[in-house]
Amino acid sequence: MKYIKKSILLFLLAAMPAVAQQKITLQEIWSGAFRAKGMDDLQSMANTNQYTVLNTNRASRSNQVDLYDFATLNKVGTLIDTKNFKELAQGIDSYTFSPDEKKLLIASNSDRIFRHSFLADFYIYDIAAKTLVKLSEDKVQEPTFSADGTKVAYGKGNNLYVYDIATKATKQFTKDGKKNSVINGITDWVYEEEFAFVRAYDWNAAGDKIAFIRFDETAVPEFTMEVYNNGLYPDPQTFKYPKAGEKNSTVSLHIYDVKAGTTKEIKLGNYSDFYIPRIKWTNDAQALSVQVLNRHQNNLDLIFVDANSGVAKVVLNEQDKAYVDITDNLTFLNDNSFIWTSEKDGYNHIYHYSKAGKLLDQITKGNWEVTAYYGFDDKTGNIFYQSVENGSINRDVYRINLNGKNKVRLTNQVGTSNATFSPNFDLFINAFSSAKQPTTYTLNSAKDGNQVKEIANNNDLKTKLANYAIPVKEFTTITTEKGNELNAWFIKPANFDPSKKYPVLMYQYSGPGSQQVTNSWNDTDDYWFYMLSQEGYIIACVDGRGTGFKGAAFKKVTYKELGKFEVEDQIDAAKVIGKYAYVDPARIGIWGWSYGGFMSSNCILKGADVFKMAIAVAPVTNWRFYDSVYTERYMQTPQENASGYDENSPINHASKLKGSYLLVHGSADDNVHVQNTMLMVEALVQANKQFDWAIYPDKNHGIYGGATRLQLYTKMTNFIKDKL
Numbered sequence: 001m002k003y004i005k006k007s008i009l010l011f012l013l014a015a016m017p018a019v020a021q022q023k024i025t026l027q028e029i030w031s032g033a034f035r036a037k038g039m040d041d042l043q044s045m046a047n048t049n050q051y052t053v054l055n056t057n058r059a060s061r062s063n064q065v066d067l068y069d070f071a072t073l074n075k076v077g078t079l080i081d082t083k084n085f086k087e088l089a090q091g092i093d094s095y096t097f098s099p100d101e102k103k104l105l106i107a108s109n110s111d112r113i114f115r116h117s118f119l120a121d122f123y124i125y126d127i128a129a130k131t132l133v134k135l136s137e138d139k140v141q142e143p144t145f146s147a148d149g150t151k152v153a154y155g156k157g158n159n160l161y162v163y164d165i166a167t168k169a170t171k172q173f174t175k176d177g178k179k180n181s182v183i184n185g186i187t188d189w190v191y192e193e194e195f196a197f198v199r200a201y202d203w204n205a206a207g208d209k210i211a212f213i214r215f216d217e218t219a220v221p222e223f224t225m226e227v228y229n230n231g232l233y234p235d236p237q238t239f240k241y242p243k244a245g246e247k248n249s250t251v252s253l254h255i256y257d258v259k260a261g262t263t264k265e266i267k268l269g270n271y272s273d274f275y276i277p278r279i280k281w282t283n284d285a286q287a288l289s290v291q292v293l294n295r296h297q298n299n300l301d302l303i304f305v306d307a308n309s310g311v312a313k314v315v316l317n318e319q320d321k322a323y324v325d326i327t328d329n330l331t332f333l334n335d336n337s338f339i340w341t342s343e344k345d346g347y348n349h350i351y352h353y354s355k356a357g358k359l360l361d362q363i364t365k366g367n368w369e370v371t372a373y374y375g376f377d378d379k380t381g382n383i384f385y386q387s388v389e390n391g392s393i394n395r396d397v398y399r400i401n402l403n404g405k406n407k408v409r410l411t412n413q414v415g416t417s418n419a420t421f422s423p424n425f426d427l428f429i430n431a432f433s434s435a436k437q438p439t440t441y442t443l444n445s446a447k448d449g450n451q452v453k454e455i456a457n458n459n460d461l462k463t464k465l466a467n468y469a470i471p472v473k474e475f476t477t478i479t480t481e482k483g484n485e486l487n488a489w490f491i492k493p494a495n496f497d498p499s500k501k502y503p504v505l506m507y508q509y510s511g512p513g514s515q516q517v518t519n520s521w522n523d524t525d526d527y528w529f530y531m532l533s534q535e536g537y538i539i540a541c542v543d544g545r546g547t548g549f550k551g552a553a554f555k556k557v558t559y560k561e562l563g564k565f566e567v568e569d570q571i572d573a574a575k576v577i578g579k580y581a582y583v584d585p586a587r588i589g590i591w592g593w594s595y596g597g598f599m600s601s602n603c604i605l606k607g608a609d610v611f612k613m614a615i616a617v618a619p620v621t622n623w624r625f626y627d628s629v630y631t632e633r634y635m636q637t638p639q640e641n642a643s644g645y646d647e648n649s650p651i652n653h654a655s656k657l658k659g660s661y662l663l664v665h666g667s668a669d670d671n672v673h674v675q676n677t678m679l680m681v682e683a684l685v686q687a688n689k690q691f692d693w694a695i696y697p698d699k700n701h702g703i704y705g706g707a708t709r710l711q712l713y714t715k716m717t718n719f720i721k722d723k724l
Contacts, residue, residue: 185200302330471493594701666703672701
């Protein structure tokens with residue numbers, strides 16, 4: 001090669017045109033072009049130091065449940081491959097192990113019901129024999145193995161059944177189940193949505209008893225949605241939905257004796273109008289734990305029930321001036337003492353109680369929150385958990401002794417770490433991401449956190465994104481004129497010029513205990529925000545009062561007044577942002593979905609002189625229209641707190657609209673009913689206000705399916721470009 005002087009080479013390089021940066025398109029976002037790789041359905045084995053992952057072979061259009069060794073990360077086998085079973089032509093949707101891990105319960109061909117619930121064809125797979133047996137000719141719900149792995153219980157048609165694996169005989173042990181009347185062992189709509197569980201029954205450790213909750217929905221008001229499909233007439237879908245202040249299901253607790261074939265109701269005490277948000281057998285096979293919550297949700301009793309005598313005893317009481325959150329953190333140790341999490345000192349922390357309910361230790365302490373409880377290692381006496389001790393937008397993994405001493409931080413990168421521990425708690429798989437780093441999976445030591453080996457990364461995605469003009473998400477805090485310090489992030493155009501004036505689109509959710517300002521990798525909305533930044537917009541996100549992970553006082557300040565302080569904070573934050581030298585204060589918009597739609601609606605109305613435009617997707621417009629469990633937790637009932645409901649309802653402020661407003665809803669939203677949008681529309685019409693709106697036929701709260709999301713985000717993008 002001919003020698004060229006360095007100075008001439010630099011001149012030539014400088015004279016070359018810059019490599020064109022690609023622009024993100026909506027088609028790319030919604031086709032999954034930026035989807036990060038994950039470890040699907042990762043499950044840690046209980047009896048061997050191994051884990052399984054559900055993999056997909058796209059070439060053969062098959063699924064495999066593959067087995068890996070924790071210590072080496074090597075794949076040691078494939079438990080099942082769907083290409084070998086014609087019954088699984090639809091693939092594996094999910095799987096669970098029997099307690100001895102010799103069998104699998106496989107769900108296939110699932111039909112979604114509501115947010116968490118589904119019906120499916122379930123199969124019992126014997127790993128050693130490689131045999132596949134269908135559990136029931138009909139699609140069923142929530143099957144689980146007994147403790148000895150000889151039986152499977154499941155729900156069907158609002159009743160409960162037990163299947164004997166050896167004899168293939170099925171016994172129905174509840175008979176009164178009826179649609180929109182009585183449900184046995186499966187939650188009703190509002191329990192599923194707001195207490196986040198579907199299986200309302202549980203096997204004991206001996207496999208001889210099943211505890212279950214019975215829901216009598218008879219007095220619960222019904223809601224009907226019209227589903228249009230392609231038929232000549234709409235199909236009315238009717239289900240029980242208790243709105244705020246209305247009748248809930250009457251719940252009762254029952255225990256079925258599998259051997260005797262008898263069922264008895266358990267008298268929990270002198271409760272009225274109450275919830276049973278959790279049941280769980282203790283390590284004592286004849287002792288059942290039950291959580292009973294009053295309707296205001298500010299008083300919770302943890303009750304132990306003797307399954308033989310039926311005697312129920314309160315062992316722990318938790319009270320709060322606002323509300324008590326329900327979790328799945330209750331864990332029983334070998335001596336039947338238990339781990340419990342509580343906000344009673346102002347922050348969510350871990351506590352250790354004796355089996356009689358006596359406080360033994362507050363294990364974690366500090367002005368920070370425990371965000372996940374991973375488990376207890378009885379070999380070392382260590383508890384493993386995740387917390388925000390290193391900043392409320394970050395997550396780290398820790399271990400600490402049961403006595404609250406010898407705390408060790410096991411993750412050292414700044415961002416979000418989430419752990420899956422090996423059965424012996426010697427190792428954990430850490431899924432780490434940050435706003436700058438797509439998720440990486442590493443094997444780490446549970447002793448000191450040191451990385452043993454990298455499992456998987458998303459370097460290909462990172463390389464791909466380098467070809468796009470994607471700016472860095474900037475984290476900061478905003479202090480409002482009222483003195484409230486709020487977490488925030490900003491996305492500015494990659495070619496940001498501080499001497500220019502930019503329009504700003506604010507995004508938020510703002511619901512109680514939620515968090516949108518997190519140091520974690522992108523979701524699909526982030527890519528949309530990057531796309532908008534390429535069009536010259538600044539995107540901002542502010543977590544106001546009422547959001548989570550900054551202590552109970554910050555979160556619960558909104559109690560009885562949803563939509564007051566959160567809206568104040570978004571308006572006040574917009575005023576602060578509007579004073580930035582590079583922001584055009586006349587061009588600030590806001591958008592949100594669900595609770596965020598409620599918020600953006602209130603902001604464009606109560607902050608009419610601050611916000612130029614707003615988009616509200618699937619918004620609540622009056623909390624009177626929403627369900628009892630969620631709404632009353634934060635608002636009490638409309639009968640008790642009418643002003644709290646009405647003063648912060650967007651419907652009652654429709655006359656204040658000045659800016660541009662886009663209202664979006666799915667007609668088959670079983671969660672936030674389209675009624676919210678219809679009555680908001682009527683209020684705007686009667687106030688003689690002009691606005692834009694879109695209804696998506698037969699779409700639920702998520703508004704997706706086919707090209708739906710692409711069309712919706714195209715609509716919202718065009719609205720922003722036209723109005724902001």
